[in-house]
Amino acid sequence: MITRRQMTQKLYYDDAYQQEFQAQVLERVTVSNGLGLILDQTCFYPTSGGQPHDQGTLNGIPVSDVFEREDDGAVVHVLGGKVEGPVLSTVEGPALNKGETVQGQIDWKRRFDHMQQHTGQHILSQAFLRLLDAETVGFHLSAEASTIDVDKAPLETAQLDEVEKLANTVVFADRPVRTYFVDQDRMRDLALRKQPMVTGPIRIVEVEGFDFSPCGGTHVKAAGEVGPIVITKSERRGSETRVEFLCGGRALAHYHRQRRIVGELANQFSVGDWELVEAVNRLAEEAKRHRKELNALKDQLLDYEATRLWAEAEERGGLRIVRAVLSEGDGGTLKGLAQRLAKKEACIALLGLKGDTALLVFARSADLPHDMSALLKKACQIVGGGGGGRPDMAQGGGSVGDRLEEALEFALEALRGTYQ
Numbered sequence: 119m120i121t122r123r124q125m126t127q128k129l130y131y132d133d134a135y136q137q138e139f140q141a142q143v144l145e146r147v148t149v150s151n152g153l154g155l156i157l158d159q160t161c162f163y164p165t166s167g168g169q170p171h172d173q174g175t176l177n178g179i180p181v182s183d184v185f186e187r188e189d190d191g192a193v194v195h196v197l198g199g200k201v202e203g204p205v206l207s208t209v210e211g212p213a214l215n216k217g218e219t220v221q222g223q224i225d226w227k228r229r230f231d232h233m234q235q236h237t238g239q240h241i242l243s244q245a246f247l248r249l250l251d252a253e254t255v256g257f258h259l260s261a262e263a264s265t266i267d268v269d270k271a272p273l274e275t276a277q278l279d280e281v282e283k284l285a286n287t288v289v290f291a292d293r294p295v296r297t298y299f300v301d302q303d304r305m306r307d308l309a310l311r312k313q314p315m316v317t318g319p320i321r322i323v324e325v326e327g328f329d330f331s332p333c334g335g336t337h338v339k340a341a342g343e344v345g346p347i348v349i350t351k352s353e354r355r356g357s358e359t360r361v362e363f364l365c366g367g368r369a370l371a372h373y374h375r376q377r378r379i380v381g382e383l384a385n386q387f388s389v390g391d392w393e394l395v396e397a398v399n400r401l402a403e404e405a406k407r408h409r410k411e412l413n414a415l416k417d418q419l420l421d422y423e424a425t426r427l428w429a430e431a432e433e434r435g436g437l438r439i440v441r442a443v444l445s446e447g448d449g450g451t452l453k454g455l456a457q458r459l460a461k462k463e464a465c466i467a468l469l470g471l472k473g474d475t476a477l478l479v480f481a482r483s484a485d486l487p488h489d490m491s492a493l494l495k496k497a498c499q500i501v502g503g504g505g506g507g508r509p510d511m512a513q514g515g516g517s518v519g520d521r522l523e524e525a526l527e528f529a530l531e532a533l534r535g536t537y538q
């Protein structure tokens with residue numbers, strides 16, 4: 119709501135810097151999250167236009183939520199925190215009844231932060247409009263970041279840099295920020311960035327000579343107070359772009375965080391921060407090379423291990439059966455070994471990996487007739503699990519790791535039966 123004639127006099131319209139006030143209780147209302155008070159005047163800004171509500175106290179009692187009542191625009195102050203149940207009993211005390219006077223105090227740190235972000239948004243939105251002809255179609259201010267949605271996509275980094283630069287030029291020039299009400303006739307003479315959502319006298323926020331917007335929020339009195347404006351992220355959303363930005367104290371906190379991260383990394387690499395990207399790239403290249411070398415060594419080791427197992431395996435009727443239990447490695451090691459053994463002539467591999475659970479891989483040379491999948495399924499029942507695969511290669515497992523040897527022995531016996 120932007121009109122002036124309302125039940126609660128909105129002190130933040132006339133002076134966004136007023137932090138304390140006295141008011142009379144006009145009405146007590148029960149709301150879902152507690153008791154609500156309606157006062158004859160207030161400094162508490164209710165959630166609206168993308169700006170979150172103020173916090174603070176009324177007679178020392180925390181105000182947890184502030185909103186405008188839909189039908190008459192009265193400002194409702196919710197007391198006692200967002201708790202379920204009978205909040206009434208805790209606040210049904212002196213000096214909060216109808217007609218009584220209350221002392222209000224807003225959380226200034228929170229409010230000023232909102233004023234910085236909100237005024238910064240006006241400036242940034244106008245910069246987008248001037249440089250890229252991109253209109254702001256959405257604004258959201260949260261505890262961590264502020265975003266605007268502009269109706270243009272995609273946007274290049276260089277374009278965002280230009281917008282950021284123009285916005286900060288306005289800040290450095292410290293242009294005054296004024297708010298005033300105008301009627302419909304006067305409004306037509308102003309180059310408004312967007313059209314008002316309400317009729318009647320309209321509250322205009324002007325960043326002198328730069329931006330004219332209808333707005334009911336709270337703003338700083340000069341652009342310099344916004345502090346630095348930085349764009350931290352942009353994300354394409356169809357034909358729009360969501361732009362994340364930070365102003366003033368938030369921009370400074372962001373800078374401190376980045377500086378700490380960069381400083382710690384530069385320390386770890388023992389380089390200057392300007393050499394950091396190169397150092398990280400070097401490390402990534404090195405890791406890639408090491409991974410390659412490691413894989414080659416693993417391959418060599420598996421080749422060697424397969425040859426050893428094959429040589430040590432018993433040979434009967436021209437068939438070699440390799441039965442082995444590994445205590446180290448993973449499914450990949452087991453499979454790699456089985457594949458190598460299956461490439462040898464007339465060979466069957468019955469391999470297991472011992473751990474809390476049992477892992478089994480059975481494989482055979484392509485020229486043999488045995489069905490590894492059927493054999494593995496039966497063996498896996500012994501370790502309390504299952505598995506499957508092709509006739510020449512199958513894998514599975516079970517949760518009873520202790521019975522792995524038994525499962526392999528069963529498979530070996532079953533195979534002996536086929537050639538004895």
Ligand SMILES: [Zn+2]
Nearest residue numbers: 236323333335
């Ligand atoms: Zn505004």
